[in-house]
Amino acid sequence: MGVIRRRGVVALGVTGLVAPLALAFTATPAQAASCTTRTGPYQKQVEKFLGRPVDGKQSATDCKAIQAFQRKHGITPDIGYAGPVTWGVMDLMNKQKAVGNKPNKDGKCPVNKGRIACVNLTLQLSWIQDGNRLVYGPVPVRTGRDGYETRTGLKKIYWRDIDHVSTLYNVPMPYSQFFDGGQAFHSVGLSMWNPPGSHGCVNMTTTTAKKYWSLLKNGDDVFVYGRKPGT
Template sequence: MFSVRTVALVLASVALLPLGVPARAVPPPPGPEGLLVPGVPPGPSQPWQIDTPDQVLAPKVYEPTASEDAVEPRDARPGTYALVEYVPLDDAVTRVLCSARTGPYQRGVERWLKLKVDGKQSAADCMAIRAFQQKQGIKPAIGFAGPVTWARMQLLAARENPNAHKKCPVRTGRIACVDLDRQLTWVQKGTKVVFGPVPMRSGRVVHPTRTGWHTIYWRHKNHVSTLYNTPMPYAQFFDGGQAFHAVYGSIHTTIGSMGCVNLTLGDARRLWGVLKKGDRVYVWGHRPGT
């Protein structure tokens, strides 16, 4: 017989679709990540949610009233952006202390931690990964080399110089750099980084964030998606319906957005104070798993 927790975790592995979106529009993620589930409940701040819909079509552009601009979007509830790792279902159900499973980011994690890079989980690997997860507040800290652990490593490695590989063009004006490969975004003016890098979530395989040059053409602090009636706080549109904006849910999910660049509320608020209408955006790479 299945326990209530087992059933809940199985249900958690199924993507919750927004109203009005046919099931065929949201295929399961490819590769081993499609078999993973959140390792711990995300708490009262959010339900078992692995997708937040964004706006696909370009919004109706208008000048927000002074009263609209004066109202700040509501704060996210505590725990909304907790670092919840995606782990194998049986590891979550049995609450293992140290996973014996090889994770989808095993080699990258081994290399980052300066372990033997063989792409196979070992007891030593698990203990080292678990120590990193505990230090970074990633739960469950069971030593599984999952997408959230790898994303955290990518962020830490990029903090000193996110443009070390010169993927984002250097210009005299502000450029918002969107690195799909590492799921990071930052703003630079010349060679100086004036915002970030911060973690983000880009578009899924069927609704990818479009690469190349774009321009911030419309900003709306309290925008709501006209397709899904979903809040898009601090929205800054740069290409059709694709925008930087906050979400009231985790940005660390195995399924991407509907094309927008999703940020935490705090990061989206800070980015709002940095970018202006007319600033350039440069997007490159591919979201992992797409």
């Protein structure tokens, strides 16, 4: 985000140089993306997920429903096309829902550490357990994108800062609990299914981040495993 801001400064500088020409034109507000009439490769799957009639053919109402989903979760372009990114988000939601209240059914997160925060990158889920007992979760999370992957392995929370601001990206990171270098649990004002992902941190809703803040402390274990789709 810091890079975007720097680019914004440069763009403003260029605009200033051509201001006399720009004044001759009247700016118009950005137009909302229009719906596509194209049938996407995942049309039937997306229709079923959204509770639409499953005929595999794009319609105006199909498009509006898909577009609303895309806008809710920050999927671009938000033109109502049933493509791989949109279906990938929906498919992940289905897999997360199927986990129910047994996120550690496969036993991959250690049960011999006492209280521990687990992060399953493959399913983009996190939870807190104490031995075999589920303490909180599972909840959807948003982890590192390709090139900024959240690092796997057993770690410990070593620093907590409730009002942290990133010095690298100059963005707020409320309820930060750092467990590996600059990687931390913290809240964001984004959908947990917003692609492509974070810069390595485990993003959470404010509600989840607050709960993690109340349940965890310095020295508590964190175990990250799996591989995020697309990385």
